[in-house]
Amino acid sequence: xxxxxxxxxxxxxxxxxxxxxxxxxxxxxxxxxxxxxxxxxxxxxxxxxxxxxxxxxxxxxxxxxxxxxxxxxxxxxxxxxxxxxxxxxxxxxxxxxxxxxxxxxxxxxxxxxxxxxxxxxxxxxxxxxxxxxxxxxxxxxxxxxxxxxxxxxxxxxxxxx
Numbered sequence: 001x002x003x004x005x006x007x008x009x010x011x012x013x014x015x016x017x018x019x020x021x022x023x024x025x026x027x028x029x030x031x032x033x034x035x036x037x038x039x040x041x042x043x044x045x046x047x048x049x050x051x052x053x054x055x056x057x058x059x060x061x062x063x064x065x066x067x068x069x070x071x072x073x074x075x076x077x078x079x080x081x082x083x084x085x086x087x088x089x090x091x092x093x094x095x096x097x098x099x100x101x102x103x104x105x106x107x108x109x110x111x112x113x114x115x116x117x118x119x120x121x122x123x124x125x126x127x128x129x130x131x132x133x134x135x136x137x138x139x140x141x142x143x144x145x146x147x148x149x150x151x152x153x154x155x156x157x158x159x160x161x
Contacts, residue, residue: 003112010113010148017113018106018152026101034108035077041115043072048126080107087149091157102156110148117141 010017021030046068054061081104088096088103121137128134 007113007116010109011144014110014113014148014151015155018109019155021105021109022102022156026099028101031101031104031108032077034105034112035080036073038108038111038115038118039072039076039080041112042076042118043069045118045122046072046125048122052126052129080111083107087153091153096153096157098157103153106152106156107149110145110152113148114141114145117144 006017006021024030047065050064050068051061053059054064084104084107085100087107088098088100091098091103117137118141121134121141124134124137
């Protein structure tokens with residue numbers, strides 16, 4: 001299935017989508033594409049908020065965008081690889097039988113499939129600014145992301161039949 005169809009399907013059943021991705025076999029290039037795509041979307045989502053901040057505070061927008069690009073596209077993927085490794089170890093401690101690749105795929109797919117909410121959060125940050133609406137949208141994103149991640153991790157750590 002195309003990625004966009006899989007993202008929509010994830011909102012109906014995240015575990016099934018991760019199971020289907022795992023059944024395609026371990027492909028590190030696919031996992032890397034997922035995490036890099038999310039990081040690029042996260043950078044794009046920061047743009048409206050950074051433009052608002054630059055305008056209101058009189059800051060240089062290019063400097064803010066450069067810092068966001070460095071953090072989002074170059075540093076954040078390394079953090080997510082480390083987080084996936086830690087989640088793999090934690091799953092093993094509680095009896096998981098999956099692979100480190102499965103833990104990476106579950107995390108990276110949860111990030112990418114929750115990207116529409118990250119974009120919404122960025123728009124709210126840019127057009128409305130800080131406040132209860134931004135907090136609510138951010139909370140919804142975190143809740144959906146954790147749901148996707150834990151559902152996917154459960155599928156990735158069970159014994160393949």
